[in-house]
Amino acid sequence: MITLEHVYILAGAMFIVFSWLSLRDRSNTKRFGNAGFWMLLAISFLAGSEIGDLANGILVLGLVALGGTGAMGLGKPHTTTPQERAARAERRGNALFGPALIIPLVAVAGTLTLKSAMIAGAPLLDGKQVTLISLALGIVIALVVAMLWLKPPGLAPLEEGRRLADTIGWAAILPQMLAALGAVFALSGVGDAVGTIATTWLPLGHPFAAVATYCIGMALFTAVMGNAFAAFPVMTAAVGVPLIVHKFGGDPTIMGAIGMLSGFCGTLTTPMAANFNIVPAALLELPDRDAVIKVQIPTAIPLLIGNVLLMYALVFRF
Amino acid sequence: MWTLLGIGVVVAGFLIRLNPLLVIIAAALVTGIAAGLGPVEILSAFGKAFNDSRYVSIVWLVLPVIGLLEREGLQERARTLISKVHAATTGRLLIAYLFVRQITAALGLMSFGGHAQMVRPLIAPMAEGAAESRLGALSDKTRHLIRAHAAGADNVGAFFGEDIFIAVGSILLIKGFMEQSGFDIEPLHLSLWAIPTAVLAFTIHATRLFLLDRKLKRLHEAEQRGEDAA
Numbered sequence: 001m002i003t004l005e006h007v008y009i010l011a012g013a014m015f016i017v018f019s020w021l022s023l024r025d026r027s028n029t030k031r032f033g034n035a036g037f038w039m040l041l042a043i044s045f046l047a048g049s050e051i052g053d054l055a056n057g058i059l060v061l062g063l064v065a066l067g068g069t070g071a072m073g074l075g076k077p078h079t080t081t082p083q084e085r086a087a088r089a090e091r092r093g094n095a096l097f098g099p100a101l102i103i104p105l106v107a108v109a110g111t112l113t114l115k116s117a118m119i120a121g122a123p124l125l126d127g128k129q130v131t132l133i134s135l136a137l138g139i140v141i142a143l144v145v146a147m148l149w150l151k152p153p154g155l156a157p158l159e160e161g162r163r164l165a166d167t168i169g170w171a172a173i174l175p176q177m178l179a180a181l182g183a184v185f186a187l188s189g190v191g192d193a194v195g196t197i198a199t200t201w202l203p204l205g206h207p208f209a210a211v212a213t214y215c216i217g218m219a220l221f222t223a224v225m226g227n228a229f230a231a232f233p234v235m236t237a238a239v240g241v242p243l244i245v246h247k248f249g250g251d252p253t254i255m256g257a258i259g260m261l262s263g264f265c266g267t268l269t270t271p272m273a274a275n276f277n278i279v280p281a282a283l284l285e286l287p288d289r290d291a292v293i294k295v296q297i298p299t300a301i302p303l304l305i306g307n308v309l310l311m312y313a314l315v316f317r318f
Numbered sequence: 319m320w321t322l323l324g325i326g327v328v329v330a331g332f333l334i335r336l337n338p339l340l341v342i343i344a345a346a347l348v349t350g351i352a353a354g355l356g357p358v359e360i361l362s363a364f365g366k367a368f369n370d371s372r373y374v375s376i377v378w379l380v381l382p383v384i385g386l387l388e389r390e391g392l393q394e395r396a397r398t399l400i401s402k403v404h405a406a407t408t409g410r411l412l413i414a415y416l417f418v419r420q421i422t423a424a425l426g427l428m429s430f431g432g433h434a435q436m437v438r439p440l441i442a443p444m445a446e447g448a449a450e451s452r453l454g455a456l457s458d459k460t461r462h463l464i465r466a467h468a469a470g471a472d473n474v475g476a477f478f479g480e481d482i483f484i485a486v487g488s489i490l491l492i493k494g495f496m497e498q499s500g501f502d503i504e505p506l507h508l509s510l511w512a513i514p515t516a517v518l519a520f521t522i523h524a525t526r527l528f529l530l531d532r533k534l535k536r537l538h539e540a541e542q543r544g545e546d547a548a
Contacts, residue, residue: 008372011379041375048369054358057365061343068339080389089391089398096395100387100439103380107429108422132376135429143383150390160385165378170339175374177342181328183367184346184360188321188353196319224325229488233495241499252501256492257481257511264477268470271332275374278338280433280469284442284462289335291466292473299474299523306518314514 002125005049007136012045018162021155022075030073034166037066041173060180067170075166077159092150099149102142103135110134164283171282175275178226185225194221195238207250208312210243215308218259219266219300226272228263235259250315258311265307268300269293324349380435387439396440397447408449408464409531412471413524415441419475420520424482431472442468453538460537467530471523478519481512 019038025031040062048056066072080088089096111131117124125133143157165172185191198217204210214235221231240259244250267273270293277292286292324345331341343364350360384392400406415431422430431437442465449464450456456464480486484505496503 004373004376007376007379011372011376014379014382044369045372045375048372053362053366053369055365056369057361057363060365060368061361064339064343068337068343070337080391082394085389085391086394087391089394092390092395094395094399096387096390096392097440099383100392100435103383103435104430104432108427111427111429129373131429132373136376136379138429139379139383143386146383146386150386152386152389156389157382157386160389161382162385164381164385168378170337172375172378174338176368176371177339179371179374180364180367181324181342181346184350184363185321185324187363188324188349188355190321190324190349193319193322197322224328229491232488232491236495237499245501252496252499253503253507254511256496256503257508258515260488260492261478261481261512261515264481267477268473271338272328274338276433276473280437280472281466283433283438284465284469286462286465288462291462292469295463295466295470296473299470299519299526302522303478303515303519306522307515310514310518314511 001123002133004126004129004132007133008045008048010136010140012042014158014161015039015042015045017158018042018165021077021159021162022166025075025077027076028073030071031075033066033071034073034075037063037072037170038165040066060177063170063173064177067173072166072169075162077163079160079163095149099142099146102145103138106138106141107131107135110137167285168279168282171274171279174278178272178274182225182227182230186230191230191234194224195234198235198238199242204239204243207244207248207316210239210248211250211312211315212308214239214244214255214259215262215304215311218263219269219304222263222266223270224272226267226270226274228260228267231263231266232260244315248316251318254315254318255311258307258315262304262307262311265300265304268296320352321349323352377432377434384434384439392439393443396443397450400444400447401451403448406444406448407452407531408445408467408534409527409529411445411448412441412467412527412530415468416471416475416520416523416527419472420479420516423476423479424516426483426486428476428480428486431476433469433472437468437472441472449534453535456538457541460534460541463537464534467527471527474519474523478512478516482509482516484509 015038019035022031022034040059044059111134115127115130202213217235218231222228225231240255244255245252271278281289281292327345327348346364419431445464445468446461481488489505489508492508493505
């Protein structure tokens with residue numbers, strides 16, 4: 001049965017090669033930093049399930065020591081010039097889109113069909129992880145097709161992958177770091193403390209005040225935690241259920257649905273939602289780390305106001 | 319209450335633009351110590367959660383394929399293709415992508431889009447190409463604004479589409495939590511009540527993208543004038 005562990009081995013192998021290629025790249029004065037960072041990440045993917053929690057924690061400290069202190073530079077893998085690219089784009093034509101589109105198509109088709117696929121009486125893959133495994137499958141198929149068709153030098157995809165990985169740099173582990181911080185927050189009872197503040201300090205005598213507090217609280221708390229999933233249980237237990245549902249007789253389904261979406265407005269505005277906001281800025285080579293957030297805030301604010309009004313209009317009516 | 323210090327560390331750290339990795343480690347330590355945890359305990363909890371969330375980094379597997387296609391001119395091809403569609407503007411293209419992203423997410427097809435596999439190789443170059451064929455060569459500032467909007471369209475579409483799909487994580491979380499609180503609610507109803515916000519999100523964001531074309535034109539003209547004056 002194919003599980004996430006197999007995908008992790010693939011990722012680990014890729015990072016090992018990135019590390020090795022970084023080490024050979026003398027044009028990068030910080031090559032040891034890059035090599036060390038990608039090697040530690042490789043170890044995390046290959047051995048993370050074996051080495052225990054504390055060792056994983058120490059491994060993270062190593063990653064932070066390299067990624068957080070400017071020890072990484074930009075490698076210069078051999079790649080094509082803009083002129084060569086324009087010429088090749090002309091020659092290859094629209095077929096170039098083919099391999100790129102294979103990835104989402106296989107990921108989607110796999111998600112829809114492979115969930116309970118059997119092979120020789122055993123499940124083909126871990127049904128709970130079907131989306132992620134299908135994504136990896138799509139990537140592998142796209143890579144094979146692209147290699148057979150384009151016939152680049154054997155190391156080209158890994159050198160090009162390293163080129164992109166270096167532009168992302170330390171931000172590559174930011175989403176995982178924030179998820180881990182969320183876990184420490186949960187363990188330390190941060191959510192309960194926020195809930196206490198919301199209920200102790202805010203005037204919630206009117207249904208509209210309760211709805212506004214709940215929605216805006218969801219957005220703010222999501223912005224702090226970077227994740228609406230962390231905010232939802234806290235705000236709903238502190239404000240949603242006792243006030244909107246029990247005291248004012250609101251509908252729990254509508255409250256839950258619009259409450260969660262109010263949290264998503266917060267996700268649009270925060271660097272803590274790194275994989276949506278900070279990583280793309282790195283990936284698109286934007287000099288301003290917050291550029292994506294800046295274009296999203298003017299949507300997030302009116303949408304949050306809209307959510308408050310929608311909830312107030314609907315939650316007490318059905 | 320002292321556990322909230324960690325949140326203060328995060329906010330302050332981001333505001334003074336320290337490296338986020340350092341900020342996060344500091345916030346975890348401060349929060350854990352405030353809650354009475356020892357350093358080993360904090361580090362273990364942190365390491366475990368880091369390890370458990372490796373799945374979010376699987377997307378980096380896409381880098382070799384995307385890099386290889388870029389080497390062969392994928393981004394250039396995306397620009398050429400869009401410049402041949404005369405009706406295409408940056409705003410219209412991104413509205414179309416926002417729509418498709420939202421609809422596919424609503425059908426549970428979250429893996430259709432994404433920043434590494436869709437926005438960087440295809441959507442961002444197309445959005446830039448559309449502006450180039452209207453305005454000519456673009457300044458870095460304009461180019462970066464267009465790219466940021468390409469990422470924004472992906473996010474807005476994904477966030478406000480996915481909750482219409484009944485089996486998505488957030489719907490299951492809402493159902494699970496409300497069940498613990500004594501309410502039995504139907505995932506399908508949660509999905510239906512996500513639709514008004516989805517429509518509103520599309521309306522607001524599509525309007526902004528519609529206005530983006532004008533903004534780009536203004537920006538470009540102002541830059542041209544600035545150059546002439548200099």
